[in-house]
Amino acid sequence: MFSRLSRRKAVAVCALPAVALIATALFAPLPFSVAQPGLTANVLGANQGAAVITISGAPTRTTSGQLRMTTIEATGPDARVSLGDVIDGWFRTDRAVLPRDSVYPSGNSVKQIEQHNTEQMKQSQDAATRAALKYLDLGGKDVKVTLKLADVGGPSAGLLFTLGIIDKLHGDGHGGDLTGGRTVAGTGTIDDAGRVGAVGGVALKTQAARRDGATVFLVPKAECSDAKAELPQGLRLVPVTTLNGAVDALTALENGKGSVPSC
Structure with a gap:
């Protein structure tokens, strides 16, 4: 029979391997990345001192309001993400x-x-240019569009690039802005035919958008449920599947005519 003191020693000694295992699990690198709301950028304005959208070969218009593309920031591919980081992220x-x-x-x-x-960003910019010029029936014209956005990669700004080009060249078609003077944010890929694709991370992107003043957020329709999960107060979700649908929704918001879809 162990004495009380002996039992304490036994428990303490037996507990050491368990503590070591827990500590190892907490600090060992895991195959995860932790993401958070990232930067947003107004594609109608400038980024790091240079215009995001530059157009030649066609008259452009002065715009008001903002069209903000959104991002997430994730720990790097070689970063050490521990169990503690994962648990903290879950909560x-x-x-x-x-x-x-x-x-x-x-x-x-x-x-x-x-x-x-x-490369994905470049392909997205090229598709955005083609989709916008096709929408405006300028595909055969000598119109050159240059898109510059530093320190951002991937294809998810495609929709906002396309809308920015249209707003600078055409607006709502009646002398007004697509934004109606609002700060509109969003995300979504675009292809040459104007189809909008899902991107991921929308629950974090809505937070970034609201933080930077957006009141409307264009979201790929397939990601409505994700966007609604942590939707910030004061941000209106507008689901889109096509470029035409996105322009129609913004025009309806701007002039108060027609229906605006919701998630």
Whole structure:
């Protein structure tokens, strides 16, 4: 029979391996990335001193309001994410824990990932230009569009780039702005045919949008439920599936005519 003192010693000694295992689990790197609301940028304005959208070969118009593309910021592909980080992320509404492979292609170096994101951004910008000029029936004209947005990669700004080009060239078609003077934010890929695609991270992007003054958020319709999960107060969701639908919804908001879809 152990004495009381002996039992205490036995418990303490037996507990040491368990404590070591817990400590190892808490601080060992895990295959996750922790994301948070990132920067937003007004595509109708300037970024780092340079205009985001520059157009030549066609008259442009002065715009009011803002069209803000949104981002998320995630821990880097070589960052150490521990169990403690994961647990903390699960219990915070301004954080999201994502499989690292869903954020960064598995097995790629940091340089390869940056190159991949840059290529995706370039493809998105090219598709946005083609979609906008097609919408405006300027596809065969000698119109040159240059898009510059520093320190951002990926394809998710496609929809906002397209709307920005249309607003600078055409507005709402009646002398007004697509934004109606509002700060409108959003996310979504775009293809040449004007189809809007899902992007992920919308619950964090809505927080970034509201933080930076947006009152309307254009969201790919397939991601309505995700966007509603942590929707900030004062931000109106407008689901879209096509460029035409996005323009129609903004025009209806601007002039008060027609229906505006909601999630």
